[in-house]
Amino acid sequence: MSRKITSIDRRDFVKKSGLGILGAALAPSLLARLNAGERLRTAHIGLGGMGMADLDAISSHELVDVVALCDVDSINLAKAKVLHPNAKTYEDYRELLKDMADDIDAVIVSTPDHTHAPASMMAMEMNKPVYCQKPLTHHVSEARAMNKLATEKNLVTQMGIQVHSFYDYKLATLLIQSGIIGKVHTVRAWSPKNWGYDGPGPSGSDPVPAELNWNLWQGTASERPYKEGYYHPGNWRMIMDYGCGTLGDMGVHIFDTPYNALELDVPETILNECRLPTGFGFPEHNIVTYDFPGTKHTAEKLKWVWYDGGGAPSRHQDLFLPNGEVLPDQGAMFMGEKGRLLLPHFQQLPRKIVDGEYVEMDIESLNLGKPVKDYDAESKKHYHQFVDACLGKGETTAPFSYAARLTETILLGVIAGRFPNQTLHWNSKKAKFDEKEANQFLDGNYRKF
Structure with missing residues (x-):
């Protein structure tokens, strides 16, 4: 059984699940514990x-103690338990949150997309800081609800877009905001990844693996029979009920820097050029065009075009590189009034192009230090930033106030894939499309499980 859950009544789901009553009253103040010199206790x-x-x-942060681990797959859980033998283990996150209310300080949510909001909202209702993987949510209404709750409770939050803290992306942000190519009028971004599925939905069912709790894996999503190879462990991103396609995976990463650098809000119109919807899987190829209201870094309007699927976008004059070079497999190109800026994804420095030639840039004056190409060290910065913020040291750079807007933008493009070659008009103030038939996809059906 399922029912429509809107951004207004998501907290009812938390309360009716038996966890909403736990709140801060039953948990010691994190601030008081930290002032006493205690460590950050995390649940995963x-x-x-x-x-x-x-x-x-x-866990690589020197002041973190992992005290709880949760997964619906007992093999995953066992592997994590080996690394953290003192942590309590659970297969149901609701039981973890209920049982460990007084013993955890922060929660890390790394589930498939459809469980991001249900798990995060429960944790935040208990006044727990949350680090949630990208995209922040599966539905637009969830993104707004999570931002609202985090703001009301003044919680430390961070979305898992670790490249947000990488040298090359911070450099590109500073360059764009310095006006190195003038006001930007167009961004083109692309990824060859294919988290889509154009085939029919599966028929029949297969035995559920002994290590998997299929009911808990589905969580609030509509109930389906288990079918090997379609969902767990790796292909759920392709399926509408659970993932957000390539936009929700690589799009969040590649959109992040232009979105942040240009200080964008949500788009006004969205058009997705793709195949007709099947009701099961996302399109394998998408060309999504967004029109954004202008900012101080852009022209009066900003056009943004996203390409995903089998390869780099087809040849376009905006994307021609000097010396006949081939585009990087993934990346973004900023087009401005004084030139272009190429930003490969990732750990490659941005490059300025003027009149078909590369132009040297003075990056020393930006005081970022020397370029870093160390994925392990760079990615940990984003996580440690969250831990430090929980410990009262600094702030996060991808809090839910930012992540919700970025995720909303991504999800509007995903919804547009259900209406191929039709321009959708988004009213941000009302959180509705002008095209009423599209509004049914802003929310999800939360199943009782």
């Missing part, structure tokens, strides 16, 4: 591929 929900990477990065 989701321990698959990215979950293990998150666990490794968070």
Whole structure:
């Protein structure tokens, strides 16, 4: 059984699940504990591929103690337990939050996309800081609800876009905001990855693996029979009920720097050129065009075009490189009134192009130090920034107030994929499309499980 859950009543879901009553009244003040010189106690929900990477990065901070681990797959859970033998283990995040309310200080959510909001909202209702993987949510209404709750409770939050803290991306942000190519009128961004599926949905069912709690894996999503190879452990990103396609995976990373550098809000119109919807999987190829209101770094309007699928975008004069060079596999190109800036993804320095030639840039004056090409060291900065903020040292750079707007932008492009070749008009103030038929996809159906 499922029902429509809106941004207004998501907290009802938390309360009716039996966890909303726990709140701060039953938990010692994190600030008081930290003032007493205690360490940050973390709970980790989701321990698959990215979950293990998150666990490794968070726990590498010298003041972190991992006290709780949760995964619906017992194999994942066992692997994490070997690394943190003193941590309590759970397969249901609701039980973890209920049982450990007084014993955790921060929560890391690294589940498939459809569980990001339910798990994060429960943790935040208990006044716990949350680090949540990207994209922040599966639905637009969830992104707004998470931002609202985090703001109301003044919680430390961070979305898991670790390249946000990388040298090359910070450099590109400073360059754009310095006006190195003047006001930007167009951004083109691309990824060859294909987190889409153009085939039919599966028929029949397969036995659920002994290590997997299929009911808990589905969580609030609509119930389906298990089918090997379609969902767990790796292909859920392709499926509408669970993921957000390539936009929700690589799009968040590649959008992040232009979005941040140009200080964008959400778009006014969205057009997705893709195949007709199947109701099951995302399109394997998307060309999404967004029109944004202007900012101090852009022209009166900003055009943004996203390409994903089998390769780099088709040849366009905006994307011609000097000396006949080939575009990097993934990246973004800023077009401004005084030239272009190429930003490969990732750990490659941005390059300025004027009149078809590369132009040297003075980056020493920006005081970023020497370029860094160390993924392990660079990625940990983003995680440690969250831990430090929880400890009262500094702030995060991708809090939910920022992440919610970026995620909303991404998800509007995902929704536009259900209406191929049709321009959708977004009313940010009302949080509605002018095209009423599109509004049904702003929310999800939360199943009782």
